[in-house]
Amino acid sequence: MSLAQSPVDRPTNDTTLAETLLWQRNRDGGTTPPPQWNDTLATIINHRSVRAFRPDALPAGTLELLVAAAQSASTSSNLQLWSVVAVEDPARRARLSELAGQQKFIRDAPLLLVWLCDHARLTAIAAERQMPVEGIHYLEEFIVGIVDAALAAQSAAIAAESLGLGCVYIGAMRNLPEQVAAELGLPPQVFAVFGMSVGFPDPTGETGVKPRLPRPVVLHREQYSIASQEPEIARYNATARGFMREQGMREQDWTQQSIDRVKDVAALRGRDRMREALRNLGFELR
Numbered sequence: 001m002s003l004a005q006s007p008v009d010r011p012t013n014d015t016t017l018a019e020t021l022l023w024q025r026n027r028d029g030g031t032t033p034p035p036q037w038n039d040t041l042a043t044i045i046n047h048r049s050v051r052a053f054r055p056d057a058l059p060a061g062t063l064e065l066l067v068a069a070a071q072s073a074s075t076s077s078n079l080q081l082w083s084v085v086a087v088e089d090p091a092r093r094a095r096l097s098e099l100a101g102q103q104k105f106i107r108d109a110p111l112l113l114v115w116l117c118d119h120a121r122l123t124a125i126a127a128e129r130q131m132p133v134e135g136i137h138y139l140e141e142f143i144v145g146i147v148d149a150a151l152a153a154q155s156a157a158i159a160a161e162s163l164g165l166g167c168v169y170i171g172a173m174r175n176l177p178e179q180v181a182a183e184l185g186l187p188p189q190v191f192a193v194f195g196m197s198v199g200f201p202d203p204t205g206e207t208g209v210k211p212r213l214p215r216p217v218v219l220h221r222e223q224y225s226i227a228s229q230e231p232e233i234a235r236y237n238a239t240a241r242g243f244m245r246e247q248g249m250r251e252q253d254w255t256q257q258s259i260d261r262v263k264d265v266a267a268l269r270g271r272d273r274m275r276e277a278l279r280n281l282g283f284e285l286r
């Protein structure tokens, strides 16, 4: 989505674009001019998930460009313990949509990227040299692969948004990990961390920038403090409600919504068996 198309929720005549975008992100009181500004910051700070896509295919070479951006992310020890499967086949996207909570945008967007924690490549190259890989079976290396995949994906997301494309992450790709692995032909020790639908935003489904927690809640100076967060979070609940109202969504308390996602095992929607699924996929997680 280009900045020109983006809905800005506040009059811009007395503020710069930078101040407007910064205000949208947190809706925190007054805006102060940022010390510096550029198009990269505008792209990042103007992010919103896109869930309504035009059917148009992406221009040739776009996928490769997104993967170049993904490969430009930092990667722990340069191990590059991630891979991505690009799914364009509508029938396969439809099947993966079924496995991932039947989310419609997986069928609608022309490209589905499935980001992988990949221990298979390192295991295979070690086997070629008949070397052990004992360390790879520890939880630490699983974390490395997950972090690598997330950093790569986010770099691709920013690249996509800079090109006027929209995207949305799909955590529901972890609802049925073994079935997703089978659909994508994943070998042992490869896990689909999340999906990401990518395409041209359908302007009729345009959404606003979802405000985040007030900055002091997440920005701690020198030492962490939880006590100071409560009043800011109460303020955020009001902000979030206002946003939902504007977007025509059912108004909900952010605090309650967040608690509801973790209040019991049922709230994990089947993902409480993740440890078992990962073992089935060849991750020992010692």
Ligand SMILES: Cc1cc2nc3c(=O)[nH]c(=O)nc-3n(C[C@H](O)[C@H](O)[C@H](O)COP(=O)(O)O)c2cc1C
Binding pocket: 047, 048, 049, 050, 051, 103, 168, 169, 170, 171, 172, 173, 194, 209, 210
């Ligand atoms: C790892 C991850 C998984 C997500 N999974 C889903 C999903 O399955 N379905 C969905 O509609 N949105 C999903 N999202 C999008 C979040 O709901 C969204 O980023 C969040 O509500 C903030 O909104 P924004 O991205 O528009 O700012 C996911 C986001 C992340 C980072």
